[in-house]
Amino acid sequence: xxxxRADEYGEFAEARAGHLYxxxxxxxxxxxxxxxxxxxxxxxxxxxxxxxxxxxxNPAAYAQTVLTRVFLAHRRRRGNGERATDVFPDLPGxxxxxxxxxxxxxxxxxxxxxxxxxxxxxxxxxxxxVEQTADVLNVSSAAVRTRCSRALGRLRGLLGEELxxxxxx
Amino acid sequence: MPESRAQEPFEDRLSAALRDTGDRxxxxxxxxAAGGLARGHRTRLRRRAGVLGGAAGxxxxxxxxxxxxxxxxxxxxxxxxxxxxxxxxxxxxxxAAYSGDDLLRALKxxxxxxxVGQEEAQGPGPGPGLPPYARLxxxxxxxxxxxxxxxxxxxxxxxxxxELTTCPDRTFVAYDAxxxxxxxxxxxxxxxxxxxxxxxxxxxxxxxAELVTARGQHVTVNEWNxxxxxxxxxxxxxxxxxxxxxxxxxxxxxxxxxxxxxPGEPEAGEEAGASATPSRMPEPSGEGIAxxxxxxxxxxxxxxxxxxxxxxxxYLVVDDGKGRSLVQVNVQPDMxxxxxxxxGDAERRPDGTLVATSQGPGEKGGAGVVMWxxxxxxxxGRRVVISAFNxxxxxxxxxxxxxxxxxxxxxxxxxxxxxxxxR
Numbered sequence: 308x309x310x311x312r313a314d315e316y317g318e319f320a321e322a323r324a325g326h327l328y329x330x331x332x333x334x335x336x337x338x339x340x341x342x343x344x345x346x347x348x349x350x351x352x353x354x355x356x357x358x359x360x361x362x363x364x365n366p367a368a369y370a371q372t373v374l375t376r377v378f379l380a381h382r383r384r385r386g387n388g389e390r391a392t393d394v395f396p397d398l399p400g401x402x403x404x405x406x407x408x409x410x411x412x413x414x415x416x417x418x419x420x421x422x423x424x425x426x427x428x429x430x431x432x433x434x435x436x437v438e439q440t441a442d443v444l445n446v447s448s449a450a451v452r453t454r455c456s457r458a459l460g461r462l463r464g465l466l467g468e469e470l471x472x473x474x475x476x
Numbered sequence: 477m478p479e480s481r482a483q484e485p486f487e488d489r490l491s492a493a494l495r496d497t498g499d500r501x502x503x504x505x506x507x508x509a510a511g512g513l514a515r516g517h518r519t520r521l522r523r524r525a526g527v528l529g530g531a532a533g534x535x536x537x538x539x540x541x542x543x544x545x546x547x548x549x550x551x552x553x554x555x556x557x558x559x560x561x562x563x564x565x566x567x568x569x570x571x572a573a574y575s576g577d578d579l580l581r582a583l584k585x586x587x588x589x590x591x592v593g594q595e596e597a598q599g600p601g602p603g604p605g606l607p608p609y610a611r612l613x614x615x616x617x618x619x620x621x622x623x624x625x626x627x628x629x630x631x632x633x634x635x636x637x638x639e640l641t642t643c644p645d646r647t648f649v650a651y652d653a654x655x656x657x658x659x660x661x662x663x664x665x666x667x668x669x670x671x672x673x674x675x676x677x678x679x680x681x682x683x684x685a686e687l688v689t690a691r692g693q694h695v696t697v698n699e700w701n702x703x704x705x706x707x708x709x710x711x712x713x714x715x716x717x718x719x720x721x722x723x724x725x726x727x728x729x730x731x732x733x734x735x736x737x738x739p740g741e742p743e744a745g746e747e748a749g750a751s752a753t754p755s756r757m758p759e760p761s762g763e764g765i766a767x768x769x770x771x772x773x774x775x776x777x778x779x780x781x782x783x784x785x786x787x788x789x790x791y792l793v794v795d796d797g798k799g800r801s802l803v804q805v806n807v808q809p810d811m812x813x814x815x816x817x818x819x820g821d822a823e824r825r826p827d828g829t830l831v832a833t834s835q836g837p838g839e840k841g842g843a844g845v846v847m848w849x850x851x852x853x854x855x856x857g858r859r860v861v862i863s864a865f866n867x868x869x870x871x872x873x874x875x876x877x878x879x880x881x882x883x884x885x886x887x888x889x890x891x892x893x894x895x896x897x898x899r
Contacts, residue, residue, distance in 0.1 A: 320509035328503035350512020412497050432494040470489040
């Protein structure tokens with residue numbers, strides 16, 4: 308990679324790493340080690356294709372797409388990735404008074420299949436449209452809607468009360 | 477203001493909660509960026525070497541004696557075309573028109589007189605994944621040298637094509653010669669004679685030919701003056717193939733046919749291996765898996781808790797009187813597209829089932845936790861992975877010396893025909 312491009316890549320990677328990491332933490336339901344791994348893998352892939360990435364309309368969104376696909380591929384290959392939180396509450400240390408909500412939200416996310424989590428994160432954390440989400444996941448818009456409404460239903464059941472409390476703070 | 481939030485749609489509150497939660501995860505951005513850069517560098521090196529078979533690729537060169545040589549019944553030196561060689565490929569794959577052995581035969585057929593060894597290759601897989609490559613060590617009598625071919629697709633007319641086929645700026649890269657030209661069929665060809673490291677800190681020379689056709693078929697041929705890239709001692713002054721020979725290999729028609737056999741990739745190219753395309757067969761239900769899992773559990777174990785995901789996964793926490801032990805299973809309908817990656821070193825049973833086992837530390841940080849795993853894939857691609865832990869919860873400290881089930885028991889469970897009936 309030529310120097311100017313290497314610099315451009317370096318700036319991009321450092322600027323986006325924080326956001327990608329937070330996304331990854333939500334998608335992995337709080338598995339910070341895995342999240343670090345996924346972000347590095349994502350940035351590595353972006354490096355290799357930087358010539359292409361740097362000229363897409365929205366490199367940040369592209370990076371998010373890569374991250375989501377890296378995450379899903381990891382889940383698929385690893386096989387043992389799905390966690391049921393009543394046995395795997397592998398959550399990061401809770402630093403402050405909002406900890407209860409945080410644990411509950413991550414706990415609820417952990418109960419969703421990986422792909423549903425990806426849909427929720429893309430739709431409600433990344434603010435992607437149904438169509439954009441479908442593009443990222445290589446599925447139809449209808450499939451995204453189905454997944455999304457199912458996942459929302461489960462989350463509502465798991466955290467309806469907690470989110471009301473959260474909203475009322 | 478906060479009071480009104482409770483009236484907001486659930487989606488809005490969820491968004492707010494996600495932001496609130498996400499924002500608390502604080503990353504060392506510089507460290508992540510550096511880690512990403514290091515991985516990118518490694519991938520580039522492998523790609524440049526025509527070695528894209530995974531992290532083991534580079535390490536394998538030098539221990540080639542351990543690699544299996546393909547096609548036992550093959551008459552030595554016969555120049556078969558890949559299509560003709562298809563029937564003799566060692567690991568026939570229903571949807572891959574070219575095996576790794578086909579690629580090796582094609583490469584050997586294009587080389588001048590000499591001895592070859594340490595062969596390694598991968599054909600285009602049935603699904604999108606790692607690009608095909610072939611590599612070997614070639615000796616024309618004047619010293620062993622690594623030679624490799626890597627294949628892929630690029631967007632015709634794109635900046636990437638220009639970058640691949642434009643000689644680098646000498647300000648940043650030292651080299652002895654480089655030419656670029658357009659061939660009669662519209663392809664762009666760059667022949668580069670440089671060094672393993674741009675700063676020439678070792679004497680290893682790296683020569684390559686980069687060909688991109690008008691349709692975006694991309695062929696890279698690489699060679700070194702050493703049997704391994706990187707810091708292995710050099711065995712000769714120059715790599716064995718002349719620029720003209722590199723060109724002859726790069727322009728051979730066979731590679732374009734192999735590129736055409738690479739399954740279509742989504743726009744985000746390299747992450748195609750991460751394709752989110754759903755498998756044709758649905759994942760079995762978690763409930764069905766839990767039921768089968770319970771029925772296979774050896775006698776004498778108390779089931780303390782159990783649970784399952786909606787699909788694909790179930791777990792049990794069992795106790796044999798010596799403490800709790802978490803045992804989990806994943807069942808996936810068809811993982812053939814990841815076979816090489818998952819089962820590269822696996823044992824193949826007489827019925828074709830692949831079995832890979834591992835015993836290592838747990839992954840979730842519980843002190844002293846071990847994880848024993850038996851990972852199996854049947855010939856139809858159905859994958860059953862069972863793992864057992866010496867604790868009831870992976871993130872908690874170990875509660876016993878070893879999991880409550882032996883590796884033999886785990887294997888017996890994973891190989892049970894019962895799994896083929898789980899829907």
